Amino acid sequence: MRNKIYKSILFICSLLWFISCEKDLPTYLEYKDYSYSSTDENGGTWQPILIDEGAAINIGVPEDISSQSYQAEISAIKASTDEINAPQRKALTYWGNNAVVRWNEIALELIAKYNLIPGPNDDGSYTLPNPSDPNGPPAFPFAHPPYACRALAYLSVAQFDGLISAWHYKYLYNRAAPYQIDGSITYAYEPNDIPSYPSDGAVLARVSKKVLSAMFPLEKEYLQKLEDEHLESLLLSGGNVPSDISAGITIGDEISEIALARAANDGMKNAQAPKVVSDSIKAAAFERFGWQWENLEIPVRPVGLTPLFGKVKMWNVANVENVRPVPPPAIDSDAYLADVSILKDYADNMTEEKRSIANFWQDGLGTYTPPGHWNRFANEFMVEDKMNPLRSARTLAYMNMAIMDSGISCWDAKYYYHYPRPIQTIEGFKTIAGTPNFPSYTSGHSVFSAAASEVLAYIFPEKATLVRGWAEEAAISRVYGGIHWTFDATVGTDQGREVAKFTVDIAKLDGAN
Template identity: 60%
Template sequence: MKNQLRYILAVITLGTLSYSCMEDLPTEYEFTGYEFVELDVDAGEWNLVLFTNNEQVAIPQPAAVGSPALNQELADAKSKIQNASAAQKEAVEYWTNNPLLRWNEIALELATKYNLIPAPNPDGTYPAPDPTKPDQYPLFPYSHPPYTSRMLAYLSVAQYDGLIMAWHYKEKYGRPAPYELDAQIKSAYSENGLKSYPSDGAVVAITSRDILTAMFPLEKEYLAKMAEEHLESLVIAGINVSSDVEAGKLIGTEVSKKALARAATDGMRNAQTNKVKSDSIKNAAIARFGWYWENQETPQRPVGLTPLFGRVKMWNVPTVEEVRPGPPPAPGSPQFNEDAEELKRYAKNMTAKERSIANFWNDGLNTYTPPGHWNRFAKETVVKYRLSPVRTARIFAYMNMAIVDAGISCWDAKYYYHYPRPIQTIPGFKTILGTPNFPAYTSGHSTFSSAAAEVLSHFFPLEATQFRKWAEEAAMSRIYGGIHYRFDAEVGLEQGKAVGAYSVAKAKLDQVD
């Protein structure tokens, strides 16, 4: 499985991406370690997310330069480097000096692997994944877009808080890297001059292992193996000694506990409801608006996807009602009829380019979903700008918090308004992509994408035009595919932008961007 997970990142200008299958890999250029454009030495003062700003995970004071203890660690490191096997050297090259990107790839690959909707039973009923029995069919989790967005947020935030703490101690103790202390030790990567205690790589390895194990419990052994390989590579790469690694592990462990404690009480366990609760949500919409969405499959799924995801705890938006859009046009109204006619025109006169756009942004089953799509864009941009691990973590944390908040706000609107899909309201209408098992208004692709674009545009202002163009294209792709009306997509873009603005406002409090 390791080879499947070794994505090769493209160091390319983002505007040159071609319309192809989202998981067409490897890409043209190989991602290797690079020299950071800056070390962000003051990152230890940035605002934490899970912890308060005066909280720090306690780690021991490191052995002083020139001390017998540190000299012994350097000797041990030299021995490990000299005796490294071919596989260990390959691991050093794979993990690089910004391993956060590799762990993000692993997360996306696992999301892809588990993004498979359960099939119906012979009697027409549908089974549901059981987190208490993850190895029982259907396997847990079903990594649909809400699940994947939440997973990526916890992963990114844990990595970020851990790295802020690591940078705090790097500045406090200032212990040079092994290759600076012993001329016989050579760094496998660019000699950035980053302080070594505690190991930032170890923080990333442990937080990533722990969060992903909680999210994908059947992958526990695989993730443990990857983490051990990553930890071992840090010494063989010449950038850490064993005490650096142990201190990083301490930080990673405590940060993971904090993140998973939040996850245990954020409301996700109640997002998937039973039929009684699902029917009550539908009936409330009928009472309010006179319409309702209904699954069109045969056999019919009695419950939509995660009806109460809209009640999951948000990261940066105070309440979901603050970003809930107004109601959509009633079926049969002039605005509805205009947008319905547009869908029929596209279905009848679809161009090759429009179909290509619809397929590129499909992000359906067995893909890493729209949130994964935007994580890929972020990775490619991070490599292009040669950002340090802590600044990389910052971008992923704020972007993925915005993405999951956008998903929560979108699902709130979906089940509050319970608006029917085009296939339900337009007689004889057929889509080219199938129809998702949840209401139409607003578009998930639009909200996810607009929120991500808003955050990425803040961090990479020179790329803002391209990011926003992609968000608009993602929204249009759902119209081309016949899955959404134009008002679903356009309001979703506005909704996602409003959600993204909350993450940007929080990021600006650090006064570092």
């Protein structure tokens, strides 16, 4: 189902993940700077997601390269590059010539850091993380899979729109990079012919800092330091002058505001419903189907995870009910009893291979979650294909929109059907993968993985068989772990693929092909 060598490498990485400290999470992808496989001169004409067109954000006409002010900028760059110190050289190497990858890795690191269940109070009650008091306790956010997929979607979409705008102006004004204008300036990376005004790196630095600061408010100081380092590296690389940076920041500021305005009104703030609402959802499911999921955690949290995430605004699907899957088998039906036998057989005859698969795709607490797992794959593919930042941002934007939409669809099904997990209905049954705090049908990992794999199959058609095989393995891993029924996985895989088609259909028409 997957390339054995690649699987072994990934499995080793996953093992290292669990035994390493917070700052040693294997999000960092080492790669040499590369010549872009394309420069996408028409990238400024691609269809953005949040705005009408790339020209919607105004940055003004740049100074001519013969002007006194521009020549002063060149002189300042030459003086700075002559005095680069060791930390600055290290930063230049870190940021490289595709900072889309680096900022995505930073997001994954933060997701893993905050993917921790808030602990119970002394009286057994729970206090939920509060965005208006992020210090808590408990600290905000709890970066569970729904939160993670949303953070990644807003980050990637804002980056993509910002870079479309940057590309529009780059090829409108065609101002060459400093190292191309002055031969005495050495460029830190592989040369390319992409114009420098506005700086695409500055767009990424500002957008990423702002979106991630909103999603992880306790990390604002850390993110500000990263932005400052990134912006300095752009100047020291010989690829930008300060006016390039300033124009990129203008784009980044405006795109960030648009993205965060959408986020503020997408319904996520209501996703973690109070107990009275959670209980009413549960009662409605029982009245509708005659069953209801019970949380068997110890200690038990009074409310399931984000019961109203299924109500959050989707990116590319008009109505979540249009992609709601068929009902699961009735309890004690032939289909249900057949699945009981399958799960018991897996539990009684667990093999090392099945256990390894379950562990590899676990993506539980303290990790970057299932959506993050697929972002890691995408980063590797983007570097392998030598994508420029704009095309990289496009890849992550469409993939993360599809993942978020699929997650919303999955959570709609989870709380609409409120189906019990195997541990609840099979007497004496035990899992090897914990006890998730939300209903069983459909499997979140199956849905996330199927959606991600469909977008990656579209963008990297030569890898279609590979990534679809991974998605199917991720789905069955949840059955091996004992936390899902086989129909949770199979229907969830179909669900993720169906939801992803909406995003892929839009991608096919955005002008990038």
